[in-house]
Amino acid sequence: MASTIPTDRKTVIGELSRGREIADQLRLMLRQTGFDSNSTAASHGLLGKILDSFTRSITILSCAGGGDSDEVSQVPAKPGLKPEDSGDSCKTPAPKDRRGCYKRRKTSETWTKETPTLFEDGHAWRKYGQKVILNAKHPRNYFRCTHKFDQGCLASKQVQKIEDDPPLYKTTYHGQHTCKNLLNSNSSHHQIIIDAATQDHSSIIWSFGSRQEPDYKPNNNSLVIESPEIKQENKEEYQIKSSPSDDQDYFVSSAFDTCSHHMGGFSSAGSDHGGDVISPDVYSCTASTHSLDMDMMVDSVFDDFLEFRSLS
């Protein structure tokens, strides 16, 4: 990686800039159209993410002069560290002095979810820490995307049990997945529901869950598309392994190009095998009939992403 040709870099930056502009236009456009407030809010949120992603990528590419530029979070430049082995500071030796080895994420976007159960979210997570939190009954668990190093995916999450009685888990997500490895390569049953008819707009609802909720039935108008199963890691006793969500957002977005989801549609299900149940999370998106041009815009945005990926 240390050797990306400058021309390529420029091309990538150019493409990303273009993508950012398009996403920005899309946001303006959304502002003027008549989506319902929920969808609008969700769409703006998603667009914000897209814009943020573009901006970060551009920043990384522009700053990291030589290439190599690993990530924003793993920054060297340690003040008190010996200058030898200029470059990777915290990676290898210097077993003790970790000053400057990492930067705590500060401004990356976060969003939280409170759910009564723990479940899969389609991504592979690696636990990297656990911390007792003041005034909290349960420790907080820290996870990062398994592909942090091989694909530079910066997504991470924190999971904490906040209630005992009716169990309640709070999951805080940081950053978007940029990795491509969803755990859906084998055969689970994610549900994608395209709810074809509602009053004003036709709306589309996708719902996902690594296990199907037995009782759940989409309404009559729903078109249900099943996607392959995601890998399940059934560890009965310790499950803060992954949770639903955001990444599906990414998955959905890239797969279908348009729409956003709103959080909060999570619903709990019964249980099977006496263990925790994975319940489907419902993402919804309203696709207005007059949004074709937006589709094209979003297409364009994702084209940029794809191009960026292929170049990098």
Add this chain to the structure above:
DNA sequence: AGGATTTGACCTGT
């Protein structure tokens, strides 16, 4: 053996 988790130490923001 290699990957994942545990856990104490370390670092940073407030």
Add this chain to the structure above:
DNA sequence: ACAGGTCAAATCCT
């Protein structure tokens, strides 16, 4: 100074 986030060596698991 403290609380919380991250690192990385040790340990566990497959």
